[in-house]
Each structure stands twice: as structure tokens, then as C-alpha cells.
Amino acid sequence: MEGENKHRSLSLWQVVVIGVAYMAPATVFDTFGIISRVTNGQVPLAYLLALVAMLLTAVSYARFSRLSAREGSAYTYTTETCGKTMGFFVGWCSLLDYMLLPLINALLAGFYLNSIFPDVSYTAWVLIMVGLVTLINSFRINILANFSFVFVAATLVMMLVFIYLVVTGIGNSQGYSQVMTLKPMFNGNPELNTLVAGISLVCFSYLGFDAVSTLANETKNPTKTIPKAIIWTTLVGGAIFITVSWFVTLQFPTLAQFQNPDEALPEIALIVGGAAFQTQLLTVQIMNAFASGLATHASASRLIHIMGRDGIFSKRVFGSVNTKLGTPLYSIFFVGLISLLAIYVDLAMVVSFVSFGALIAFTMVNFSVFMKFFVIRKERTGFKNLFMNLFLPLASVFSLLGLWINLEKNALEFGGIWLCVGIVLVLYKKIKKQPISLGSPVEEVSNS
Template identity: 65%
Template sequence: MEKTQVSFKKMSLWQVVILGVAYMTPMVVFDTFGIVSGITDGRVPLAYIFALVAMLLTAFSYARFSRQTEKPGSAYTYTAESCGAKAGFFVGWCSLLDYILLPLVNALLAGIYLEAVIPSVPYWMWVTLFAGLVTLINCFRINFLANLSLVFVIAPLLLMVLFIYLVIRGVGEGQGYEHVLTLAPLFNGDSSILPLIAGASILCFSFLGFDAVTTMSHETQDPKRTIPRAVMLTTLAGGIIFLTASWFIQLYFPSNVRFNNPDEALPEIVLYVGGALFQSVFLCAQIMNTFASGLATHASASRLIHIMGKDGIFHRETFGQVHSKLGTPLYAVLLVGLISLTAIALDLATVVSMISFGALIAFTAVNFSVFVKFYVRDQQRHGMKNIFLNLILPFISVGVIMCLWFNLERSALLFGCGWLSVGIVIFLYKKLKKQNIVIGNAY
């Protein structure tokens, strides 16, 4: 490891967007459909519209900050620069929770899928193989990762197009709604709003890719121009994919009554639509999609650890350096790989419930930081445009995210508070250590 940065070819706009979309795992819409359809009474596409609006508001806040600085770090950096280092530390610590758990989720899902395809190989071995391969690829330059992610994103999306074709053929022939051209997936007679908000609170965390791309500023061409555009394009691309897929699934399945297990509806959805062979092919595509997401989430998590290492939150000599030949934060990459291996001993429900806390902390902090930076500190408060952009819109965004807070599961809240408590202990320890060093130097 060397302390100096080495010049490498940096990513273009489309490469950053591909990584952001890969981070989102587009085919997750099939995994969550059964759950959200039950919550919203068959209005999953409308819940996605609610979620997309909420995420676009927050993405706009991220984009505004990324125009102001080339420094990466996502909510951690933006909060620290606006509200101070202490606030930045706690937001970064909470954000780190979902960053390091998402690679673990992908390793866990890959183990489940691969064991279903080849049951003769034990689950723990699949998890080890998946985590090891993802870690190895992440050791190399980010351009290689972005180009590889493109392959693993495009293939499942093409299969999704085939799925839509099969749905169009099946609708009106005794399956789902009578016609393809109907607004029933949005308006089926149920006018209640609270179930839609509850559904959107689950779906919002499918959009985390726009947050992740902001951690890659140092590896991107012209970051002040590229990153803001990538943030908005990633959010829109994810929203379009999710909305389109959920629309056609809802056409075929007006409710979730046909599913034996709504919490894991993907195998049943593709079996009913395309038969056993299509189900097998689709499951292979899902494995590819999980691999793409694993690559992207691993990259983002290691970059955030590297950024926090450079700032001295983690050991600077270990995590704050970039490898001179590979051009990557090698030790941060390896640490994320080790954490991913713990998927061997965890279950999906437990891990997923932990992720939402950190994401909501980050979204709330960034929206509020827009108000602090632009309205309070920079005093951009003259004229209706500034008042709207720097005062009204940030608080609307915070209000929307607060609606999601009210739907946070109790287990996620308790675990998140426990994680925050660990952060407080680390913060107090580092502060005390710093004071002792100052006192020692004085003597």
C-alpha cells in the first residue's frame, strides 16, 4: 500500500449509472411483489409511484450536494460539511449499517438460489464461493467492475422483457385482468392511502443505488457534472424498471391469493406465467442479477469504509489508503468480504430488517442538510426560487421520509438503536483518546 493516489482511467456517466442500477437489483420487484400486493390490496404499481416520488425528492438533495463537492462519502460527507463533523460521524456510522449488510444479503440470497439449483452442494459452500468471487473482482479497478456489471444487468432485463411478453399473451385468456389496456393495477376501487404508504416504505429501499453512486466521485470523470446526473438517472431508471415490471405482474395477478407463499412469490410468479422451463431460466437470471448487485454493493461499502478511514474514523493506515497497483481500497474490500461470510450463520428476514434504519437516517440527514447548508449557512434565501429550493422542498422531503419512519418495523428500530449505541461508544473513546494525547503533549 502507498499513501499517494495513482492516476487510473475513471468511469463515465453510463458506467456509474450501470453500477447504481446493479446496486438496486432490478429483479427484486419479483421478490417483494407478493408481500406488497397483500399490504396494498393489489396496488403495487401505485405504491411504487409513491416510493419513486419520495426517492426523487431525496435524490435531488443528493444531486445538489454532489454539484458542490468532488469529495465522495454520500450522506456522511454531506452532513459533515453542513452540520459538523460530529453529526457527520453519526450519520456515516448509521449509513454504514445498510452499506455493509447489503453485500451480506446478496451472499445470503445467492446461497439460497444456488442451493435450490444444485442441492448437492451445501449452502455454506455457495456463500463462501460467492463472497470470495465478489471480493476478488472488487480488488481490481472500478472500470472492470462497471463493465462486468453491465453484462449481469442487461441479461436479466432482457429476460424481464420476455416475461412481459408472456404476460401480455396470457392476460385476457383466463389469467388476471381481462385487458392489457386498463388502469386497474393503479385504481382497483380501493381508495385507502395508509396501505400505499406502508407498501412504499418497503419498496423505497429498492432505490438505494442513487445513494451508492455518490461514494464513487474520486473514480468518476468530471464528478461535479457526472455524479448529479448519475444520481437522478439511476433513480429514474430504477423507478421505470420497477414500475413497468410490477404493472405487468399485477395485470396477471390482481391479488396475491394464488401464491402459496406470498413472502417468496418469485418462483410461483414465473411458474404460472411461463412454465417450469421458464422458471429455471428465470432463476438463473436472478442469480446473475444477485451477482451484479453483490459486485456493486461490495464496491460501495468498501468505498465508504475507505472514506471514513481517510478521515480517521477507522484506522487510517489500513483503510484510508489505495493500493498502488490495483487502484482500489484493498483492505476495505477484504473487510467487506469477511463480513459477507457471516451470511452462513444468518437468515434473510433478520438481515433485511436491519437495513432500513441506516437508509432512513441517511435520507433524513441529507434532506435536512440542504436546508442547513444553502438556507442557513450560505444564506440563499432571497426570492421565491431560493425559498422553495432551500427551505420548503427540503422540509417536504423530510416530511415524506418521516412518513416512512412511522412504518419502520420495531425489530429494525431496536437493532438500529443498538448499532447507534456502539457508534456513541466509539465516538466517546476516540474523543477521550484524543484528549489524552493533547494532555500528554502538554506535559
């Protein structure tokens, strides 16, 4: 199906909406207590500095996506510049967080729905959630974009209501001068090591721009649309995270008011807006989990499809596209089966693993920019080329390595096990003499 345009239906705004939905912006409420504890109260600053680091990486993604109409992701970009084996390992590590994110959304939706409707079991809600997400993803991608728009819009409206309640509550009780302050950005006790640990933790929130790069084959004029969508997704997502965490920190400068800081959402909503607002916010969280579930499921299935088409997985099964729907049905069904593991796993355990693959992918894309433009294409003359092709990508690599080494120990251990499984798979293919290669040549276009 590559090279055909009849299924290219996504516009710029639709791709951005899918990317923002992938980020699940309302999770800023769920993770506030965890990030606040890790950073000693510097949640908005952690999101801001993570945005700076992620924008550098988003620029690298955007530069690659201008060169090819082929679906992107760190897997494709690394393969094209650093070789098949290195590309496989990056794709393999990325696959870890790609498959875990739909599972996390199914788990959260099941938990929230069960808390509202306890007569229906958690297992039943997970089955319903996974079934609906898989069904919607089976149809054309523009249907997913329309669903994502509705749910993202509802989430943003509820966030605005939350901000209004915080501003009026503090303004009426303490005076509006207490609202117009920079205190949330410099809250807590600043320590470099805790702040870096917090940045590492929130990086998974920005995975939406990586997901956007996998949608090139279903996007109109991808070499122009995808680069813009990558940057806009990063900026919009970052603005949401920073703004909401700012007002949560304004209301809760410490965690002293929370009985359970690691699951702060219900208490945040209850204290700010009462029981009615708590119910409304919980409802929106279900919608947020559903929207993110749709987007993460779509991106995970596309990555599996790309790797199947390239012969890493079964080309006949995962590399195929349904001719009527224009979607990789077998890959979509496979992600649905993986998501059903939400019935058995623990949320804290799964969340800790997500950033491992993300940071490896981000690091390798920046390194691939250096390899592509500075080493292979030898674009080295002039300040602009030196800055864009040498200094900027390598600075991004070293900044991400600093975040990577600050990941939690269990995430590094599980990621190491996952990497070892990938090594076994490569050795098996070499023994069987099954090549790991790109499915088709890359179509290069003008970088302008």
C-alpha cells in the same frame, strides 16, 4: 490518493449501470408478495410514490455532488454542513445498510444456486459467491462496471420476456382490452396507513443513487457526471420497479394463487411461463444477485474507506488505497468477511434492518441542503431560492420522517442498538482525544 486523476475511469453510463445493479431490479419479483400484503395489493402505486419521494432526495444528493469532487454519501454531506459528530452518526447508520446489502446478495445467490445444484452445500455456494465478488472488486472499478452491464442487461431481457408472456397470456385468454387498463395502479383496497407502510418498505430499493455518490473519486469529471448519474439511476430504477410490478399485479391482482406469498418468485415464474421459464428466471436471479453483490460490495468498501481516511476507523488500514490497483483493498476484504455471515443469518431478519439507515441518511441529506444553502450560504432571496433551499428540502424531510416512523418494530429496535454502539464509539474517541474530522478540505466549484 484524493486529488489525483489517474484512477478516474468511470463514464456516466458506467456509473448509472453500477447504480442500477446496486438496486438489484429483479428483487421486485422476490418482494412482490410481501409488499402486496402490506399495501393491500397496491404494489405499483407504492413504488411510484416512493419514486417521487426518492427523486426529491436525489435532487439534494445531486446538488451536493456538484460542489465537490470528493466522494459523497450522506456521511460526507452531513459532516460538511452539520458538523463532525452528526456526520459520524449518519455515516454510522448508513454503514448498517451498506454492509448488510452485500450479505443479502450472498445469501440469495447461495440459496438459488443450492436449489439448482443441491449436491453442493449452501455454505460452499456462499463462500464461492463472496470470494468471486471480493476478487473482482479488488481490481479497477471499470472492470466492475463491465460485469454489471452484462448482468443488468440479462436481467432486463428476462423482464421483457416476462412482460411478453403476461401480455400474450392475458390477451389470448381474456382479450387484449384487459391488458390496456389502469387497474394495476389502483388495485386493492386503498388505505393511507398501509400504503405509507409499503412505501417505507420499498425505499431500500432506491439505495442505488446513494451508492453512486461514493464513486466520485473514480469517475471522470465527477462534479458534472455524478449529479447526472444520481438522477438517471433513480429514474431508471424507478421505471423498472413500477413497470415490472405493474405487470405482476396485472397477472396476480390478489395473492390467492400463491402457496407461499413471501417467496413468490418461483410460483410467479411457473404460473406465467412454465417450468422452463421458471429455470431461466431463477438463473437470471442468480446473475442479478451477483451483479448487485458486486455493486453493493464496491459501495460499502468505499464508504468504509472514506470513514477510515477521515480517522473514524484505522486510517492506516481502511484509509489506504492500493497504488497499483487504485482500490481500497483492506476495506474490500473487510466487507467480504462481513458478507460471510450470510452462512448463519436469516434473510427476513436482515432485510427488515436495511431501511433504517437508508431513511436516516436520506432525511439528513435533505436537511443538509437546507443548512448548506439557506442557513450557511444564505441563498434566500427570490422564489427559486426559497423553493429550492427551504420548501423543497424541508418538505422532503417531513415526508421521510413519515416513512421512518412506519418502519417495522424490530428494525427500529435493532437500529437503536446500532446507534447506541455508535454513541459508545464517539465517547471512546472523546476520552482518547481522537478527533473525528474530514480527511481534507472540500474543493468547491461553481454550482452552474
